[in-house]
Amino acid sequence: MDGRTTEPVGSGSDIADFLAKTKNTDTAEVPEKTDKKTHKRKERALRKDKTKQQTKKLLLLGGAVLLVGGLLFFVFRAHVSEAKIDQAAVAELESDKIYYSTLTGLEVAKPEITTAAATCVMIENSPDARPQSGLAEAGVVYEAVAEGGITRFMAIFQEAKPQFIGPVRSLRIAYAEMAKPYHCSLLHMGGADNAIGLVRNNPEFRDLEGMWYENRYVWRHSSPIAGKRRYAPHNVYTSFEKLDALNFNKGYNESKFSGFARVSPDQPPVATEQTATTIKVNMSSPLFNPIFTYHPESNTYSRAHANGGPHLSIASDGKALNITPTVVIAMKVNGYTRPGPDRYTDYVTTGEGEAFVFQNGGVTTGTWKRENANAELNFYDNEGQIIKLNRGQTWISMYPNGRNVEWQ
Numbered sequence: 011m012d013g014r015t016t017e018p019v020g021s022g023s024d025i026a027d028f029l030a031k032t033k034n035t036d037t038a039e040v041p042e043k044t045d046k047k048t049h050k051r052k053e054r055a056l057r058k059d060k061t062k063q064q065t066k067k068l069l070l071l072g073g074a075v076l077l078v079g080g081l082l083f084f085v086f087r088a089h090v091s092e093a094k095i096d097q098a099a100v101a102e103l104e105s106d107k108i109y110y111s112t113l114t115g116l117e118v119a120k121p122e123i124t125t126a127a128a129t130c131v132m133i134e135n136s137p138d139a140r141p142q143s144g145l146a147e148a149g150v151v152y153e154a155v156a157e158g159g160i161t162r163f164m165a166i167f168q169e170a171k172p173q174f175i176g177p178v179r180s181l182r183i184a185y186a187e188m189a190k191p192y193h194c195s196l197l198h199m200g201g202a203d204n205a206i207g208l209v210r211n212n213p214e215f216r217d218l219e220g221m222w223y224e225n226r227y228v229w230r231h232s233s234p235i236a237g238k239r240r241y242a243p244h245n246v247y248t249s250f251e252k253l254d255a256l257n258f259n260k261g262y263n264e265s266k267f268s269g270f271a272r273v274s275p276d277q278p279p280v281a282t283e284q285t286a287t288t289i290k291v292n293m294s295s296p297l298f299n300p301i302f303t304y305h306p307e308s309n310t311y312s313r314a315h316a317n318g319g320p321h322l323s324i325a326s327d328g329k330a331l332n333i334t335p336t337v338v339i340a341m342k343v344n345g346y347t348r349p350g351p352d353r354y355t356d357y358v359t360t361g362e363g364e365a366f367v368f369q370n371g372g373v374t375t376g377t378w379k380r381e382n383a384n385a386e387l388n389f390y391d392n393e394g395q396i397i398k399l400n401r402g403q404t405w406i407s408m409y410p411n412g413r414n415v416e417w418q
Contacts, residue, residue, distance in 0.1 A: 108275075113149035113168040115272035115401035123169050127257045128194035128265040131248070132201075133163045134179035135298065138244045141236055144175030146323035146331035154408040155345070156182050157354045159294035166192060168265070171254070174326035176247035177240065178220055178228060181205040184343075184357040184408070190214065191386040193265040195257055199228075199246055202354050216262050220246060227252040236324050249326070268386055273398045279309065280398065282372025286417035289368055290316065291340050291407045300407065302338045304371045310334040311368070313405070336402030338368040339389065341378045345410030357408060365389050366415055369400045373417055 109121050113128060133142050134156075145151060148165035156162035164185040165175070181201030186208050189196050196209060199220040209215040220228045224246075231240055231247045257263070273280060287304040289311070299316035313321040313333040322330045342365070344358040365378040367389055376391045387406075389397045409415065 110272075110275075110401075111149065111169045112267060112269040113166060114403065115269070115399070116169070117275070118169050125264045125266060126168055127262045128166055128168045128192045128267070129250075129253055129257065130185075130189045130192065130194040130196045131165050131167070131175055132179050132181055132185060132196075132198040133165055133175070134177050134244065135161045135163060136244065137297070138240070139177045139179075141322040141324050141330065142177065143235070143247065143324045143326075144172045145321075146325075146333050147172040148403065150404045150406070151335070152185060152188050152406050152408065153293070153300070154182075154184055154343075154357060155294050155298070155355045155410065156180075157352055159298060161293055161298045164189060166194060167250070171250035172326065173249040173251060174247060174324065175249060175253075176231070177244045178246040178248060179243065181209070182354065182356070183208060184355075184359055186215070187359040187383060188387070191384060192267050195253070195260070195262050197228075197248065197253070199243070202348075202352070204356070216260070218256065218260075220248075223256065227256045236322075236328075236330065270404060271388070271396050271398045272401050275401065279370040279400075282370055282374050284373055285371060286368050286373035287371050288418050289338055289340070289373075290416045291409055292413040292415065293407065293409050294413075302335075302368070302405075304368075305334075306371055308334065309370060309400070310336050310402070311338050311405075333405075334403070335405035336369065336400045337404040339365060339378075339404065339406045340368075340415040341365040341389075341406060341408055342413075343408045343410060355410070357410070360385070366417075367397050367399070368417070 109118050109124055110116065111118050112124050118124065131144065133139075133145065135142070135153075142163075144165055144167075145163060147167070147170040149168055149170060150166040152164040152166075153161055162179060162182065162185070166189075178197060178199050181196070181198035183202060183205040186196065186201075186205050193216070195216040195218050197218040197220055200206070201209075209217040210219075211217075218227075224230070228246050228248045230242065231245050233239075289302040289304075291300050291302075293299050296316040300321065301314045301316050302311040303314070304311050311334065313335070315321055321333050323333055325331055342363045344363070345355050346357075348354045348356055360380050360382055362377050362379040365376050367374045367376060374391055374397055376389055376397055378387060378389050380387045389399075391397055407415075
């Protein structure tokens with residue numbers, strides 16, 4: 011041997027180095043694997059946390075939405091409740107509101123009545139026509155001589171609906187002129203040529219020619235009335251069952267007019283210049299001159315014929331009604347007799363003239379005024395103030411020049 015020491019391959023030191031290297035290599039690879047797993051776990055944790063946060067936000071948002079929705083619901087419900095209360099309050103106020111007829115000034119049940127169609131009906135006053143029907147219920151009545159000293163009436167209705175009206179007779183131009191501002195349906199049986207010429211095919215008038223509607227909206231009454239049989243031409247009658255149907259069919263549903271100035275419902279009777287409890291209007295002759303007598307207990311006037319007996323109006327049930335206006339007006343008009351065999355009387359119905367307004371058992375002297383053919387009639391005292399009329403039926407007697415009115 012040469013004295014050298016030789017270690018066999020694969021000695022312990024080599025194994026130890028190998029194991030040390032192997033161990034170091036192994037320990038170097040483990041941290042890499044561990045970091046990837048940890049990273050994945052962290053990512054999963056982050057995603058989970060993010061999901062939780064998003065869920066929490068959604069829950070918070072949903073809660074806020076529900077809260078706001080709840081608040082809105084309560085606000086809406088409160089608003090609806092308040093609206094219901096307001097509607098109830100309005101309904102209560104409406105139910106407490108009082109409406110008055112444009113024609114008479116009397117209280118009516120519904121606001122529609124204040125603009126309901128007015129209807130003017132020509133009613134005769136010859137002895138063969140008495141007693142008439144419908145005059146007691148009319149809101150306003152105009153009276154004037156038609157021809158030969160015989161007076162005739164134009165009765166105007168709005169809220170009152172009597173079921174027996176007549177006898178219906180022919181039209182005169184003065185009545186047509188007085189009817190125009192009322193925008194009323196004008197029922198008549200023929201008429202004087204100048205009156206027919208004014209209303210026929212004139213859109214400013216609602217011409218109801220009874221001859222067109224006989225046996226439909228007017229009829230010839232054959233049974234006795236107040237024990238008296240009627241004969242043509244004194245036997246034409248109508249009712250508001252018929253007239254309302256006719257107005258509806260013609261489209262005459264409203265009438266717009268101001269009506270007379272009326273005293274306040276709670277106002278005490280207006281003082282007048284002097285007492286007038288008996289009124290005599292000289293229209294033509296005792297057969298046609300009316301007398302009005304004041305009754306303080308009802309604050310009305312009963313109408314009678316100068317030649318004797320009360321002026322009665324027969325209702326649909328046969329009951330005799332007294333004609334009792336609350337206001338009587340005598341207005342002086344310029345009248346003249348047209349030439350010809352009929353001797354029709356015409357009047358000047360525009361301008362102004364002397365008038366006497368009787369109410370509350372007294373009289374106010376004044377003036378009637380009507381500016382033009384479309385203007386409504388009004389009455390003024392001697393100081394130029396409009397005379398306010400009591401509520402109820404108003405009776406207007408148009409007496410011609412050369413005649414007069416007396417009272418005591």
